[in-house]
Amino acid sequence: MFALIGWIGRFLLIMFVVRLVLRLFTPSPARTGAPRTGGPRPTGGPFGARQPQPERVGGQLVRCAQCGTYVPASTAINSPHAGAIQHFCSDKCRQEFSAAHQ
Numbered sequence: 738m739f740a741l742i743g744w745i746g747r748f749l750l751i752m753f754v755v756r757l758v759l760r761l762f763t764p765s766p767a768r769t770g771a772p773r774t775g776g777p778r779p780t781g782g783p784f785g786a787r788q789p790q791p792e793r794v795g796g797q798l799v800r801c802a803q804c805g806t807y808v809p810a811s812t813a814i815n816s817p818h819a820g821a822i823q824h825f826c827s828d829k830c831r832q833e834f835s836a837a838h839q
């Protein structure tokens with residue numbers, strides 16, 4: 738009877754040690770599921786919101802012969818004057834330039 742109790746007690750002790758060893762070597766879910774501090778950064782920061790300027794993409798800038806304002810060459814008004822092409826920011830500047838250089 739005592740031998741049987743000793744055998745069961747030894748078996749339970751071995752099982753306890755085995756479970757303890759398995760628990761030490763097996764990663765616990767709480768440890769692996771910890772929240773990560775270095776997660777992926779959200780897209781669209783101050784760098785992502787930056788867009789290229791449409792005026793810079795179109796081409797070069799030309800200077801208005803009347804007021805000196807730089808305007809895109811695609812929207813500038815070109816008018817020949819004295820054998821050369823003059824650029825103007827608006828038709829108002831073109832008329833003023835032609836009136837002043839007659």
Ligand SMILES: [Zn+2]
Nearest residue numbers: 801804826830
């Ligand atoms: Zn102008």
